Amino acid sequence: MDVMHVAKVGLRRWRSALFLLALALCCAACGSEKETDGAADEGSTEATTQTTEGPADGTAEPAGERGPDVYQVLAEEASRGLRDHLLRRARPDDVPTRIDQRLQEAVAVALERQKPRKRPPIDLFYDSTLQEFYRARGFEPMFVDGAGLRPEAARVYEALLDAGSHGLNPEDYWLKDLKPLVEVAESARHNLDDWTFPEVDQVALDALAERLRSIDFDLERGVEGALDVYLEGSLSPELKAAIDTLHRRTESLNKDSIELEVRLADALLRYARDLHDGNLNQASPLELAKYGEPPFHPKYQSEIVLARLSNELVAFSKLSGEEEVDAYLRSLWPQHEQYPKLREALVRYRNIVAAGGWPEVTEGSLKLGSQSKRVAALKLRLHAEGYYDGPVDNLFDQATFDAVSRYQETHQIAVTGESDKPFWRSLNLSAERRTEEIEVNLRRFHQGYFTPSKYFVYINIPDFHGELWRDGERVRRFKIVTGNATRQCDPETKTWFLPNATPIQHARMQFLVLNPYWNVPPRIEKEEYLPKILEDPQWLTKNGFEYYTDGPNTVLRQLPGENNALGKVKFIFPNIHSTFMHDTPKKTLFRYPIRAFSHGCMRVQDPLELAEEILGHEGKWTKDNQTKLDTGNNEQIGLDQPIDVFIEYYTVRVDEEGRVHFLADVYKYVKNEIRPPTAAEMRCKPEEKVVITRDQARAGKPAEPGTDPFDVGVDPSPDAPPHAFSGEGAVPADSGP
Incomplete structure (x- = not known):
């Protein structure tokens, strides 16, 4: 390596300036001392003569004795910076050139990979981006x-x-x-x-000072220049x-x-x-x-x-x-408050896996007072996740009952304190699988819609709850019903899809509607209502529906009223999916832990309280609103401050007590990330169905057989429907929005 590398000009000038400043201060101090001595002898002709003409003996005063030797001071300063100087020089002087060459090689590999023949392995992921950045900084x-x-x-x-x-x-x-x-x-x-x-001895310092003096060294080069001179000379073997x-x-x-x-x-x-x-x-x-x-x-x-x-x-x-x-x-991390909690949960469950996980427990009916070896195994299993912390014996006592209840509560199972099929199915999922679920949920956050907002509604579909946040505080948490998980066969792709799944999205709530109409989506009209209209010409009148024409468009809509599928109020956040939040006359569905029953929109429990909270914040909730609700008049109320609405899908959440909740994967998004379905599993065969048009239904004409573009095929999936996780039996299919 070349030890004669010249340091950067900026650094050299900076050190030179410091040196010259120190030298100036030193000379100033020396001059001040001379003036003081002269003042003491003022009035003495002899003293003045000696000061101006030299020593009394008449000999000339050496130049070096008139003040500090600049070159000697410079040599001493250089010796103190020698180690740092050498370390700086240890870096090769062609680093930018070598970075440039390395990135050129990576770009060449990337171009080679674009050719149809056998491609080389990836060299760098972002070769061109890096090349552009480093070029702008001179490849430093x-x-x-x-x-x-x-x-x-x-x-x-x-x-x-x-x-x-x-x-x-x-x-x-x-x-x-x-x-x-x-x-x-x-x-x-x-x-x-x-x-x-080795330290630079006095002999070497004197030699350097003499060399600097002999070549009439330019002081502007400063310490770095003096070091260059030193290293050009004869160095000691050490x-x-x-x-x-x-x-x-x-x-x-x-x-x-x-x-x-x-x-x-x-x-x-x-x-x-x-x-x-x-x-x-x-x-x-x-x-x-x-x-x-x-x-x-x-x-x-x-x-x-x-x-x-x-x-x-x-x-x-x-x-x-x-x-x-x-x-x-x-x-760079997702900014939602759940994210750091999930990271902590991941550490905990990885530790459980590292310790051997937990054993599977044989299914069987257990309740308060039961005694069997299965109870001891159950206690060990519950202890592994922190639900039970008592003696491990064969008695299903109150502590075990409470532990089972806590487990059911955090796994969306009906809280009974007793074992049932949903309980055993959940309990016997392995620690490795639970860890994978947390990992997938963390990755889903990396693709989430949520961004920090002062005022927002947050809905996690598998949680079946919505939350209203304002200025960093959760103002309200409320139950919701989301889209169902019914699979249909797409007649074009011949693959399964979920037409009623609530869409994941970000939108902004702009207004509320009191006593809303329900404009029936064409698919729901065709699949569910046209057969009823064909069967009974009076069905529209009996059920509060009408065909409404607005310009060139005619829609089937339900009139406001007690039986309206949207209830008393709907919350509108315009979006490409035409989904929204709304009231519902079907209040009993909120008693189920898993509430995937709608066609995609989100039904809200206690929606009038939510409406009062939102409108009251802007001073728009008045007695007139209640009067309008009672009279059934349809009215739209705009918001001065639109509210962000984030609708996400995460099957793991951590509550305020630090408990980890594993939620129903109703749409199998997480399951499919852990083990993607095969092409064969996704294939389906659409059924030929009777096609009913709107005109046929209104005219009471029989339908013709054929393949409808909205055809639904039969879902032969052996997977349990969402309500099966609750352990409460079957729930009637819902025909609302």
Whole structure:
């Protein structure tokens, strides 16, 4: 390695300025001392003569004795900075060139992978993005320096090692390649910290000062320049040996530092993408202005993600210190209050798995007072998750009854305190499976719609509850009914789908409607109501329906009233799915723990209380509202402050007491992520059904057989319907919205 490397101009001038300032202060102090001495002898001609003309003996005063020797001071200052100077020079001077070359190689591999022939393995995930970023900074490194991995970069590496706590696979972030590179960097850093060299003795200092004087050294070059002069001269054998040791210790670091720099940058981008930037269900104000509301058109999706990742690199390059890096990394996490709680739950259940999990318990009827070995096994099983903490014996006592009740409460099973089929089915899922559920839910948060908001409604479909939040406080939690899980066969794709599943989305509540009409969706009209209209021409009048024409459109709608499927009020947040929240006349459905009964909209328990809370916050809930409700008049009331509505799907939640709730996977979204269904499992055969048109139904004409585009096929799935999880028996099918 070339030890004659010239330090950066900025650093050299800075050190020179400090040196010259110190030198000026030293000279000023010396001059002040002379003036004081002169003042003491003022009035003495002899003293004045001696001061101005030299010593009394008439000999000339050497120049060096008139003040401090600039070159001697400079030599001493250089000796004190020699170690740091050599460490800086240990970094190769072609690092930017080598980073440029490495990224060119990665881009070439990416281009090769686009060819139809056998493709090489992926080199970097974001080669072009990295190349553009590093080119803008002159290919200067951001993660490594001459002494190895920078402290800020070490925090990034630690975050990658901990990626599993977010439900991610740490090996997705080049850890197999990064680990040996980081080990080399850490070893090199320790070696450099321990590196010592012999002190520069007085003889060497005097020699350097003399050399500086002899070449009329330019003081503007400062300490760094003096060090250059020193290293150009003859060095002691001891110092030469120390420099050789330094070169050997940094050789491996310099060889691998480029790969460490580039691969760590690429890993950070993928980590940011998986946690945050790959979420296309959220958009910044600039993205909304440029691309519109999500979902984004497929042709823009890659462009959006890559732009976000480029911004991440720029943001990281401006960070200083480990605290700023930690705050930046936390900003990538989903910001919902459940997310950190789920991470803690994951640690807990992984520890349970590591300890051996829990055994399966043989099913059987158990109740208060039962005695059997099965009870002891049940107590051990409940203890594993913290539901039971008493003696392990064969008696089903009150403590066991309470533990079973707590388990049922946190697993959406009817709370009876006794064992039944839903209880055993849930209890005997393995600890590994529960851990997988938590991991999947964490990953679902990475693609969630939720963003921090001062005022919002949050609905988690499997929780069958909604929550109203305002200024960081939960104002209200209320039961809801969501879309059912009935499968239908798509006649075009011949695959199963869930037509009534409540859509996951983000919208904004803009108004409420008192005594609403219900405009029946065409699919529901065709599947459920046209056969009834055909059978009974008076069905519309008897059930409070009418055909209503508005311009070119005619819809089937239900009039306001006691039997209206939407009840007394509906909460409108315009969206592409045409779903909303509303009241319902079918109040009994709220007694079930699992409430997936609707065609997609969300029915609200105690909706008038929610309406009063929302309208009252804006001063719009008055006695007139109650009068209008009583008279049945239809009225729309707008909101001055639209309310964010986030509808999500998570099957695990942690309550205020820290209890982990495992919820019904009614749409099998989580199950399908753990084990994706095969193509054969998704295939179906549409049934030929009788087609009934609106005109035929209204005219009372018989229908003709044929294949209806809204045809539903038979669902032969052996999976239990949602109500089976409650242990309360079958629930009648619901024909409401």
